[in-house]
Amino acid sequence: LSEDELVAAIAQLVGTGARVKLGIGDDAAAWQPSRSARSVITTDALIEDVHFSRAWMSFRDIGARSMASNLSDIAAMGARPVLATVALGVPPGVSQEALLECYRGMLDVARMQKAEIAGGDLTRSPQLVISITVVGEVRASHLKQRGGAIPGDVLAVTGPLGASRAGLMQARGDVALDSDLAAEALRAFRTPVARCEQGRFLGASRHVHAKMDCSDGLSTDLTRLVRASRVGACVDNVPVAASAAAAAAQLATDPAHFALAGGEDYELLVAVAARAYEHLSTRFAARFGAPLLRVGLVEADDRLLMVNQGAKVPLHPSGWEHFT
Amino acid sequence: LSEDELVAAIAQLVGTGARVKLGIGDDAAAWQPSRSARSVITTDALIEDVHFSRAWMSFRDIGARSMASNLSDIAAMGARPVLATVALGVPPGVSQEALLECYRGMLDVARMQKAEIAGGDLTRSPQLVISITVVGEVRASHLKQRGGAIPGDVLAVTGPLGASRAGLMQARGDVALDSDLAAEALRAFRTPVARCEQGRFLGASRHVHAKMDCSDGLSTDLTRLVRASRVGACVDNVPVAASAAAAAAQLATDPAHFALAGGEDYELLVAVAARAYEHLSTRFAARFGAPLLRVGLVEADDRLLMVNQGAKVPLHPSGWEHFT
Numbered sequence A, B: 001l002s003e004d005e006l007v008a009a010i011a012q013l014v015g016t017g018a019r020v021k022l023g024i025g026d027d028a029a030a031w032q033p034s035r036s037a038r039s040v041i042t043t044d045a046l047i048e049d050v051h052f053s054r055a056w057m058s059f060r061d062i063g064a065r066s067m068a069s070n071l072s073d074i075a076a077m078g079a080r081p082v083l084a085t086v087a088l089g090v091p092p093g094v095s096q097e098a099l100l101e102c103y104r105g106m107l108d109v110a111r112m113q114k115a116e117i118a119g120g121d122l123t124r125s126p127q128l129v130i131s132i133t134v135v136g137e138v139r140a141s142h143l144k145q146r147g148g149a150i151p152g153d154v155l156a157v158t159g160p161l162g163a164s165r166a167g168l169m170q171a172r173g174d175v176a177l178d179s180d181l182a183a184e185a186l187r188a189f190r191t192p193v194a195r196c197e198q199g200r201f202l203g204a205s206r207h208v209h210a211k212m213d214c215s216d217g218l219s220t221d222l223t224r225l226v227r228a229s230r231v232g233a234c235v236d237n238v239p240v241a242a243s244a245a246a247a248a249a250q251l252a253t254d255p256a257h258f259a260l261a262g263g264e265d266y267e268l269l270v271a272v273a274a275r276a277y278e279h280l281s282t283r284f285a286a287r288f289g290a291p292l293l294r295v296g297l298v299e300a301d302d303r304l305l306m307v308n309q310g311a312k313v314p315l316h317p318s319g320w321e322h323f324t
Helices: A003-014 A059-076 A096-112 A163-172 A179-190 A196-203 A218-229 A242-251 A255-261 A274-288 B003-014 B059-076 B096-112 B163-172 B179-190 B196-203 B218-229 B242-251 B255-261 B274-288
Strands: A020-022 A029-031 A038-047 A080-090 A116-124 A129-138 A154-157 A208-213 A232-235 A268-272 A293-299 A304-308 A311-314 B020-022 B029-031 B038-047 B080-090 B116-124 B129-138 B154-157 B208-213 B232-235 B268-272 B293-299 B304-308 B311-314
Touching (some): A003 A096, A003 A116, A029 A080, A029 A116, A038 A059, A038 B080, A038 B129, A059 A096, A059 A129, A059 A179, A059 A196, A059 A208, A080 A196, A080 B038, A080 B129, A096 A116, A129 B038, A129 B080, A129 B129, A154 A218, A163 A179, A163 A255, A196 A208, A196 A268, A208 A218, A218 A232, A218 A255, A218 A268, A218 A304, A268 A274, A293 A304, B003 B096, B029 B080, B029 B116, B038 B059, B059 B080, B059 B096, B059 B129, B059 B179, B059 B196, B059 B208, B080 B096, B080 B196, B096 B116, B154 B218, B154 B274, B163 B179, B163 B255, B179 B242, B196 B268, B196 B274, B208 B218, B218 B232, B218 B268, B218 B304, B268 B274
Parallel strands (some): A038 B116, A080 A116, A232 A304, B080 B116
Antiparallel strands (some): A020 A029, A029 B038, A038 A129, A038 B029, A080 A129, A208 A268, A232 A293, A304 A311, B020 B029, B080 B129, B154 B268, B154 B293, B208 B268, B232 B293, B304 B311
16 A cells, blocks of 8 residues: 555544544644643654564554653643544554554554544554654643652552553563452563543643652652752652552562552652642542552652651662653 | 763753743743634654764764754744753763753754744663654644645745755865865755755745645655645756756766655745745845746646756655665
C-alpha cells in the first residue's frame, strides 16, 4: 500500500467523533475547544528497545501502553482528554496489519476515556517510534500542578505501585509468578490504565494542593514534586502491589524497591490537606472501590526522607531517568 | 546533566510567553484557547537519516527545519500558530550544547511566527528523532481544506519550487552552484520559512476554495488535492526556482522534475475561483512582494494531466512518499 492508502485505512479504523471537526487526511486536524476551559497538551515519544520491546508485547499492547502513558499526563492535570495525534516511525518489515493492530491498541485506550485520534504522521524509521500528543480540557480552578504541596499535607497515591516492573520481569522470564499475580503484573506492564476519572475527581477538590503522575518510580516523581513545591517530605509507607511483593520474594530483594524505582505504574501522586485527607480518601473509595494509599507527609525542611526500620534515611531518586 | 537539569536548561532557553499559562516542567502544558476560534493541530516526526542527515546541516538547522515543516501545515490551514510541543529522541554522543542548539533553531522559527514552545519530552534513542506538534487557531470560516477545489478554479503556488532539492544536491556535492544560487538553495534546504502569513491572507479570501502545503513535491500534493476535491486538473506551468533550474542545467535533467518531485519547499498550493484570481494575486503581490504563481486549472474530469510540448500527458505522483 502507498502512504496515502495506508492513511485511508487508518482513517477508516479511527472513524470520526463529536469534537473533532476535521480529522485524519488534511494538513492538520481541527476541533472546537470549550469556551470556558483551559486546554492542556502533553507529548511522549516511545522508542523501540528504549521503552518497549516487540519481544515482550504485541503491537496492540505497544499501542495501548503508549496511549495510556500520554493519557496519564492528562489525568495528572485533572483534565478530560479530547483528542490525540499520533506520529509513527515504522521500520522495514512491519506489516500493514501490525500497524493497524498498534492503532487498535491506541483506540482501545483512547475510547475508554472518550478521546479521539484526530491526526498524525507516518514515516519510515530504523526503530519503531510512537510519538503521541494528547490535548485535554480542564476548568482553570481544577488544574493542579506539581508545585502546590505545603508542609503538613498528606502524600498519597491512587493505587499500589511496582506491578509494571513485576510484569516486565515476568515477560522476560526473570520471575515466574502464580497465575493470578502473573496476570496482574502483565496487565499492568502491557495494558496499563490511565487514571483520568480519578484525576478529575481529585482535581475538583480544593484540598488537593499538588498532583502528578507517578510513572517514573515513586522516589523520582516524589523528588520532582517536593522540588517544584520547594518543600521536603518523609515517606512512611510504600504501597507495593501484590505481584511486585511476590516478585521481590522470588528474587530475595526489597519489595519497596519495585515501587520506588520501578516506574510505569501510571497511578497519581497527590498532596492533600491533612484535615481533609480521611474524608477525601473515603469519598474516593466510595467512587472508585479502593481508598487513597498514604505515602507520607510533606515537611517544611527541603530534605526527602524515608522511614526505614525506625530511622529516617535520605531517599534519592532511583527511578527511571529517560535521558541518562 | 540529569534529565531534570537538562529540562531546566531548555525551560530557561525557551522562556515563557503570553498565551501559555503553564509551560515546560509539569505533566502537561496549559493554555487558554481563543473563545471564538477553531483550534488546529498537526504532528510531524523527523528521523535522522530518513528526513535529514547531520552530515548536511547543523543542529540549529535541523531544529529550524523541523519546526518550519510543522508550521507549514498550520499555514496550510490559514491558522495562527499558538504553541508547539517537542519530543526529542537523542542518541548517545550528542552533547547538551548540540541539543540546546537544536532548540535554538526551533525557537528561531517559532518566534518568527509568534509561537511558543510549551512542553515536550526527552528520551534516549538510537537515531535523532524530532517529533513536533503545533497547535494553532483560525476563524472557522477561514479554515480551508484540501477538498474544496471546483472545476474552473485556478491552481497556484505562493512561490517557485525545487530550491530545497537543489540545496540538498549542493550540500551533498552533487552540483556546484554559483554563490548566490547556492545560498538560495541551501537556505531553502536548511532553514525553510513556513508561509504562515500568506496562509492567513489566503484563508481569509472566500475565493480560495482549497489550500494545502506543497511539501512532498507538486505532483504528489496536487494528486492529493484533486483526489480530496473529487476533481481533476491540468498543469500548464511549473514554477521552478532559479537555483533548481541551474542545478538541472548542470545535471542535464528536466528542471520541472525538481518542482514536481523534489519536495520540502513549504510553499502553499491553492485553488482559487477563476474570476477572482488576478485580483487576489495582485493583492498578494502588494502584500508579500511577489504574485501568486499559476500552476494550472481544476477540471471536472478526475484525471491529473500536464501540458508537455503541446500535448496533455498524465501526471503521476512522483514526489516524496514517507512510507514506501
